[in-house]
Amino acid sequence: MSAGAEAPGEPPTRAIVLLAFAGFVSAANLRVCDPLLPQIAGELSVTIGGAGAIVTAFASPTGCSRSSSGRWAMRRASCA
Numbered sequence: 001m002s003a004g005a006e007a008p009g010e011p012p013t014r015a016i017v018l019l020a021f022a023g024f025v026s027a028a029n030l031r032v033c034d035p036l037l038p039q040i041a042g043e044l045s046v047t048i049g050g051a052g053a054i055v056t057a058f059a060s061p062t063g064c065s066r067s068s069s070g071r072w073a074m075r076r077a078s079c080a
Contacts, residue, residue, distance in 0.1 A: 030059070 031053045033040075041051035 041048045
C-alpha cells in the first residue's frame with residue numbers, strides 16, 4: 001500500500017477535507033460581491049438590483065463554461 005492510501009473500508013479522509021475546503025471557497029467566492037453591490041450600482045448609475053443582475057450575468061456564463069473548459073483542458077493535457 002502506498003503512503004497516504006486509505007485502508008479498505010475507511011472513508012477517504014483527504015478527499016473529504018479537500019472537497020469541503022473547495023465547497024467553502026466556492027461559497028465564499030459567490031458572496032464576495034454582495035458588499036460591493038452599492039458601489040457598483042453607484043459607479044454604473046443603476047439600482048442595486050440592476051448591479052446584482054450584472055454580477056449574475058457575469059457569473060452564470062463563467063460557471064457554466066468551467067465544466068466544458070475543464071474537460072477540454074484534461075483532453076489537451078492527455079494528448080501532450
